[in-house]
Amino acid sequence: MHRALVVFAAFALGATAVAAQNTTVIKDRKEHFKAMGKAVKPVSAMYKGEEDFDLAKVQAAIGVIKEKAPILPTLFPDDAKTGDDTEALPVIWDKKADFEARFKKLGEAALAAEAAIKDEDTFPDAWKTLMGNCSGCHKEFRKPKS
């Protein structure tokens, strides 16, 4: 191939890579959120009184939240705004600092809940506070369920 053509081809490829949305990272963040949702589900059932209180399950769910909270804010790069059925709203990238601070707060709330929840009596209030971090962010930064 002519040298100028090679350079052009390389440039065109680069341009395509920049324009394309990073759907791998979108899939990745969805998996992390799903894992958090899955861990939270049985505990929410306890909160509603549909299942018996089980401290080990509560602690396991909090452990997953603690693990995911620092990972999640790294999975919203500028090239992952659209595609792969993302429910992330564009406002995330307009208010990135606020968005990231919410994950930091989620991690801190998980630690606080872990320390506070000792038994069935100390569970509901602390759990509600922790879950407020999820719903608060979803309300502002995630597409409402249609």
Ligand code: HEC
């Ligand atoms: C700082 C903001 C923020 C916080 C805090 C947050 N989420 Fe989310 N969540 C999002 C966004 C944004 C999406 C959409 C991601 C996408 O579709 O790309 C999402 C998606 C989800 C999903 C759907 C994943 C899927 O695609 O199936 C679940 C489940 C979920 N979150 C659970 C939780 C739980 C449980 C908590 C609290 C322990 C939580 N989230 C806290 C912002 C947040």
